[in-house]
Amino acid sequence: MYELEKRLSEAKQKEEEDKLSKVDVENRLLKAELKQRETMDELNEMKTKVRKMEQQExxxxxxxxxxxxxxxxxxxxxxxxxxxxxxxxxxxxxxxxxxxxxxxxxxxxxxxxxxxxxTMPTCSQSVAEQNRHGFKINVKMMNGRTLTLIDLLPSNTIEEIKTKIERIEGILIDHQRLLFAGVREFCCASLGVREWAGRRENSAQNGA
Structure with a gap:
């Protein structure tokens, strides 16, 4: 009788242990399932974030x-x-x-x-002055320009002055009409500059 009760007690204890073991397994499975769901949710959330990042990119x-x-x-x-x-x-x-x-x-x-x-007298004398190099003549052209001839010697003739003007300006001698103090040189081409100026002064004095 005692032996039978002992066996029944052991059977009940084992049954309870089995029940506890089964409950523990179920709890573990439930926890694992919940964990899996959480993991899936996290994965889905991560996928959503990745999609948004791809769209932004x-x-x-x-x-x-x-x-x-x-x-x-x-x-x-x-x-x-x-x-x-x-x-x-x-x-x-x-x-x-x-x-x-x-x-x-x-x-x-x-x-x-x-x-x-x-009709174009090409130049007229405006100023004649002597410097250390000789004479310098400022020739005022009909177009308004002023041509300066320097290093003229007192012995230079009017014809030589015209030659210098032709060489510089390209105006032919025959087309030049020089006026000294407003008077044309007439036939004095062979006279020197100083001699011509002296005669002009004497003429002016005599005319006075």
Missing amino acids: NAMIEQIQKLEEGQKKCLDKYAELEKELARKYICIGQFAKHLARIDEMEAQINGTKEMQKG
Whole structure:
């Protein structure tokens, strides 16, 4: 009788242990399942974050591409403007050369016409003074310019002065009409400058 009770007690104890063991296993399984769910949720959340990051990255890539395209367009436009500006500078340079050439031709034509008419005395004496190198004559041209002849000797003739003017200005001797103190040199081409000036002074005194 005692042996039977003992066996029953052991059987109950074992049954309770089995129940506890089963409950423990179920609890562990439940915990594992919950942990798995949490892990899945975390994974899903991480996937969502990764997708958002990818979207942001794609948006940034698109913006960078747009900026690069805009920069390329700006550089192309700048290159076009630079070429156009260079062409305009070339055209302006050529136009300026043409204008200078036209002005030069007009000056030559006008000078030729006036010389042909014989109405243009090419120069007149405004000032004659002596310095340490000899005479210096400032010749005022009909076009308003003043030509300075230096290192003239007292023995230089009017014809030699005309020769110097022809060499500097290109005006032929026959087209030159020199006026000394407002009086034409007439037939005194063989006289020296000093002698001519002296005769002019004497004439002025005698005329007075």
